[in-house]
Amino acid sequence: MRSITLSQAVNEAIAEEMRRDETVFLIGEDVAEAGTPFKVTSGLVEEFGTGRVIDTPIAEPGFSGLAVGAAMTGARPIVDLMFGDFLFLVMDQLCNQAAKAHYMSGGKLNVPMVLRTNLGATRRSAAQHSQSLHALVAHIPGLKVAMPSSAYEAKGLMKTAIRDNNPVVIFEDKLMYQDKAPVPEEEFLIPFGEANILREGRDVTLIGTSSMRQVCEAAAEMLAGDGISAEVIDPRTIVPLDAATLLESVKKTSRAIVVDEGHQNFGTTAEIAARISEKAFYHLDAPVIRMGAMDVPVPFSPALEDLTVPTPEKVAESARRIVAGELIHAL
Amino acid sequence: MPSEVKMPQLGMNQDSAVIVSWLKAAGEKVAAGEAIFEVETDKATVEVEAAADGFLAGIRAPEGADVPVGDVIAMIVDREAEVGEHESAATAPDGPAEAPPTQPAPVPSPAPEPNEAEVAAPFTTVPSAIAAGRILASPLAKRVASEQGIDLAALRASGVSEPIHAGDLARAHAGGLSILSARVEGGALAALLERSEGASRTALFAAFAASAWRAAVEDAAVSIAIRGLDGSITPYPADAGADAALSLIDLCDTRLDSFAPAGGTPALAAAREGDAFLLTLSFNEDRLPFPTAAALLDAIAARVENPIRQLL
Amino acid sequence: MTAAPKQNAEDYLRMYRQMVKIRTFEDNANQLYLDAKMPGLTHMYSGEEAVAVGICEALEVTDKITSTHRGHGHCVAKGAAFKEMFCELLGKEEGYCRGKGGSMHIADQLNGNLGANAIVGGSMGIATGSALRAKMLGQSDVTVCFFGDGATAQGLMYEVMNMAALWKLPVIYACENNGYSEYTRTDEIAAGEITARADAFGIEAFKVDGQDVLAVNALTRDLVARCRKGDGPFFVELETYRYHGHHVGDISRTYYRSKEEEADWKANRDPITLFADWLVNEGVATKAELEALSKAIRAEAAEAVAYALEAPYPDGSEVSMHVYLEAS
Numbered sequence: 001m002r003s004i005t006l007s008q009a010v011n012e013a014i015a016e017e018m019r020r021d022e023t024v025f026l027i028g029e030d031v032a033e034a035g036t037p038f039k040v041t042s043g044l045v046e047e048f049g050t051g052r053v054i055d056t057p058i059a060e061p062g063f064s065g066l067a068v069g070a071a072m073t074g075a076r077p078i079v080d081l082m083f084g085d086f087l088f089l090v091m092d093q094l095c096n097q098a099a100k101a102h103y104m105s106g107g108k109l110n111v112p113m114v115l116r117t118n119l120g121a122t123r124r125s126a127a128q129h130s131q132s133l134h135a136l137v138a139h140i141p142g143l144k145v146a147m148p149s150s151a152y153e154a155k156g157l158m159k160t161a162i163r164d165n166n167p168v169v170i171f172e173d174k175l176m177y178q179d180k181a182p183v184p185e186e187e188f189l190i191p192f193g194e195a196n197i198l199r200e201g202r203d204v205t206l207i208g209t210s211s212m213r214q215v216c217e218a219a220a221e222m223l224a225g226d227g228i229s230a231e232v233i234d235p236r237t238i239v240p241l242d243a244a245t246l247l248e249s250v251k252k253t254s255r256a257i258v259v260d261e262g263h264q265n266f267g268t269t270a271e272i273a274a275r276i277s278e279k280a281f282y283h284l285d286a287p288v289i290r291m292g293a294m295d296v297p298v299p300f301s302p303a304l305e306d307l308t309v310p311t312p313e314k315v316a317e318s319a320r321r322i323v324a325g326e327l328i329h330a331l
Numbered sequence: 332m333p334s335e336v337k338m339p340q341l342g343m344n345q346d347s348a349v350i351v352s353w354l355k356a357a358g359e360k361v362a363a364g365e366a367i368f369e370v371e372t373d374k375a376t377v378e379v380e381a382a383a384d385g386f387l388a389g390i391r392a393p394e395g396a397d398v399p400v401g402d403v404i405a406m407i408v409d410r411e412a413e414v415g416e417h418e419s420a421a422t423a424p425d426g427p428a429e430a431p432p433t434q435p436a437p438v439p440s441p442a443p444e445p446n447e448a449e450v451a452a453p454f455t456t457v458p459s460a461i462a463a464g465r466i467l468a469s470p471l472a473k474r475v476a477s478e479q480g481i482d483l484a485a486l487r488a489s490g491v492s493e494p495i496h497a498g499d500l501a502r503a504h505a506g507g508l509s510i511l512s513a514r515v516e517g518g519a520l521a522a523l524l525e526r527s528e529g530a531s532r533t534a535l536f537a538a539f540a541a542s543a544w545r546a547a548v549e550d551a552a553v554s555i556a557i558r559g560l561d562g563s564i565t566p567y568p569a570d571a572g573a574d575a576a577l578s579l580i581d582l583c584d585t586r587l588d589s590f591a592p593a594g595g596t597p598a599l600a601a602a603r604e605g606d607a608f609l610l611t612l613s614f615n616e617d618r619l620p621f622p623t624a625a626a627l628l629d630a631i632a633a634r635v636e637n638p639i640r641q642l643l
Numbered sequence: 644m645t646a647a648p649k650q651n652a653e654d655y656l657r658m659y660r661q662m663v664k665i666r667t668f669e670d671n672a673n674q675l676y677l678d679a680k681m682p683g684l685t686h687m688y689s690g691e692e693a694v695a696v697g698i699c700e701a702l703e704v705t706d707k708i709t710s711t712h713r714g715h716g717h718c719v720a721k722g723a724a725f726k727e728m729f730c731e732l733l734g735k736e737e738g739y740c741r742g743k744g745g746s747m748h749i750a751d752q753l754n755g756n757l758g759a760n761a762i763v764g765g766s767m768g769i770a771t772g773s774a775l776r777a778k779m780l781g782q783s784d785v786t787v788c789f790f791g792d793g794a795t796a797q798g799l800m801y802e803v804m805n806m807a808a809l810w811k812l813p814v815i816y817a818c819e820n821n822g823y824s825e826y827t828r829t830d831e832i833a834a835g836e837i838t839a840r841a842d843a844f845g846i847e848a849f850k851v852d853g854q855d856v857l858a859v860n861a862l863t864r865d866l867v868a869r870c871r872k873g874d875g876p877f878f879v880e881l882e883t884y885r886y887h888g889h890h891v892g893d894i895s896r897t898y899y900r901s902k903e904e905e906a907d908w909k910a911n912r913d914p915i916t917l918f919a920d921w922l923v924n925e926g927v928a929t930k931a932e933l934e935a936l937s938k939a940i941r942a943e944a945a946e947a948v949a950y951a952l953e954a955p956y957p958d959g960s961e962v963s964m965h966v967y968l969e970a971s
Contacts, residue, residue, distance in 0.1 A: 062802025065768015068777040106741030107965040285471040
């Protein structure tokens with residue numbers, strides 16, 4: 001199978017869906033000729049024209065609001081939000097308008113829009129360009145949240161997102177755009193709400209979203225050397241969340257560590273850990289551990305920034321300690 | 332200006348501390364720098380000094396109280412006349428302060444004196460969960476123990492430290508139960524029982540087991556738990572208080588020939604096999620090493636075979 | 644009242660009927676609130692009828708509008724029925740939104756009403772997006788964005804007007820300037836001229852007397868036609884007045900608005916009275932006919948209110964429906 005970069009995978013997904021459905025369009029800053037600063041949408045304007053690949057002024061509330069209205073009246077916009085940190089700018093349009101229109105109208109209005117943005121630190125972009133804010137939108141009923149962990153998921157989840165009739169926020173890890181993975185040439189979609197078990201194990205379940213999947217996979221390798229068999233699972237979407245797969249795994253291993261790049265407090269790890277604790281309580285031989293990013297704004301200095309995110313070493317160490325029966329406070 | 336006496340932060344990880352003793356009483360004169368109470372930290376008992384001259388007043392926490400760091404526990408007032416403006420609790424509590432962690436029986440908190448109750452008492456001692464009899468074990472361990480009939484309290488008593496994990500249960504059965512058995516000629520014992528009216532075979536077995544234990548395991552008073560077929564547990568000797576070192580199950584009046592219970596305590600089952608007795612000792616080698624177990628069963632068997640010699 | 648080209652008498656009477664329907668609806672809604680029969684709060688449109696009717700009478704069913712928190716007038720004007728509207732205000736199952744939106748989120752999607760919005764200025768993006776969709780998909784409908792003078796303080800307005808102007812979108816921004824932004828006079832919250840904001844983006848802006856339904860209607864018909872030809876966007880500032888407080892509970896309001904001023908507008912600038920006078924003068928209808936019309940509407944409203952009060956609430960199981968549109 002051919003291997004393509006995450007960037008190419010997203011590009012292919014969008015192009016295929018735009019060919020398939022003429023109401024799909026792309027809107028955002030520098031999405032046309034520039035192809036976005038990450039070059040993900042390069043080539044699309046040449047194929048689909050400026051009528052469907054629309055460059056906007058720097059007006060995030062404005063163009064996301066436009067997307068809501070366009071989606072409500074028959075089009076299917078993909079909004080490109082250049083950095084996940086700008087989510088704060090679009091919260092009213094996304095969370096008060098898009099998320100609630102279907103409910104508030106008693107099911108009569110729909111908002112089939114996709115908001116495409118990114119997450120991930122360690123790029124030395126500092127506090128306002130490095131945040132992983134998916135927990136904020138996962139908290140809002142009416143939104144769906146997808147977190148592709150490689151080029152394969154990026155393509156499959158993007159196509160599903162575009163075809164979904166609900167507002168979907170999809171977060172790509174901005175440090176992974178050049179990372180390659182095998183991606184089938186034939187069309188495929190990855191359904192929402194289906195977690196992926198990447199590695200089977202018996203002693204501990206490692207749950208990793210987005211690029212934390214690779215962190216967990218690396219940790220599992222390390223643990224194997226210590227005679228600890230770790231199961232690694234990628235949830236792929238946090239709303240809807242495939243809790244059943246996670247629970248089945250934890251019931252088998254009796255231990256779980258949830259790894260995510262959002263801040264540890266009040267975030268994704270807390271929600272997943274709570275669900276596991278509630279539903280797999282009598283199967284737990286250790287408390288469920290959260291490993292998120294440190295609860296500090298992302299610092300600029302490389303010496304400091306790298307301390308704030310979960311690493312394979314930290315995950316493996318936490319796993320060793322809970323297998324040994326210790327109570328720990330991660331990070 | 333009255334100044335507040337607060338529980339200081341003494342240890343890095345301590346967010347509360349126990350008042351060991353008040354060195355001054357309410358109304359007494361104190362000088363800045365003078366020790367007024369003692370506090371227990373992780374490491375040692377520490378004296379806490381007054382920060383100002385004056386008279387100690389408004390003592391809110393008695394000796395033995397576990398007080399959060401930063402809480403106000405007393406006042407130092409400028410003039411003796413002001414002492415009465417601040418209510419004091421008794422500095423020594425009524426009854427036992429708090430139970431030491433190893434005691435299994437729960438300790439009731441002392442009834443507060445009237446003036447103690449008036450002053451808001453946020454510092455009641457919290458009896459430790461262990462003292463109250465709760466066992467700390469993971470949810471999985473509790474469930475498995477419950478399903479397999481493993482007595483967690485006995486496990487803890489046998490030395491497994493809390494919190495108990497599923498692996499501890501498995502280790503408690505490391506490789507499963509070990510079984511030793513001995514077939515002993517029963518003539519002598521049968522004769523003895525016939526001659527002694529009212530003698531109980533089971534009680535004799537218990538006596539043999541206790542004596543054999545002293546000979547083979549350790550020479551100290553030992554308690555045997557006689558498990559009746561009706562589910563009862565009778566201690567031997569009758570006044571034995573300590574945890575049983577050995578269970579005894581007398582199957583001689585049944586058609587059964589052995590019983591090896593799960594759980595940590597070694598168990599001796601006695602059954603009839605024709606004119607002989609079949610003695611079975613089941614044990615975990617973690618807790619009763621094989622050589623000891625072998626010596627024990629051998630000593631029991633010897634006594635059953637030759638009871639007269641045992642009595643001498 | 645300006646002298647307008649004589650349309651069909653039927654058109655005029657329909658306009659009149661729509662305005663009376665709005666006024667009657669609001670009177671009933673207000674009474675429901677005062678009688679403590681309506682949950683939550685609502686915001687009365689009374690006094691502004693000519694704005695909603697004048698504009699909506701120039702629109703087709705396929706044209707879209709977005710509304711505000713003061714949205715009953717737009718809703719009626721765009722074709723909604725009393726029964727479903729009262730049901731919605733009372734949270735009943737037969738409401739336009741199955742009771743889930745209430746007064747501030749009432750939407751009537753089949754008639755092109757994309758919804759009232761509780762966020763001031765919150766629907767400006769939606770309206771502009773609807774226009775973007777029309778242009779992109781080659782459809783000929785026009786979107787009217789209703790908003791108040793207060794919304795001109797919202798940043799979103801400038802972002803979307805900028806894009807509408809850049810891309811020449813078929814949207815009409817209709818600013819209902821009723822002189823007050825909640826409890827504060829407009830001149831204390833909006834610097835400069837409201838139409839100047841549109842001028843800044845090169846958007847053609849118009850000012851019109853919002854109490855003159857014919858003037859509003861004539862202007863709108865012209866702008867809608869131009870929009871369909873691709874000349875949009877446009878901006879209209881309509882000078883109008885709301886008789887009630889900001890919301891139904893805003894009863895003692897002399898601290899921000901004098902009774903004399905309110906009385907003056909009611910006596911001398913009431914849009915329904917003015918239009919009635921015009922209709923009678925032009926011989927389109929007699930006073931008696933108009934009174935009979937109003938009476939019939941009042942009866943219709945009373946019936947709808949009675950119906951809505953007795954109508955069932957949605958079943959409890961609906962609370963978790965419609966969060967997501969499930970794939971079919």
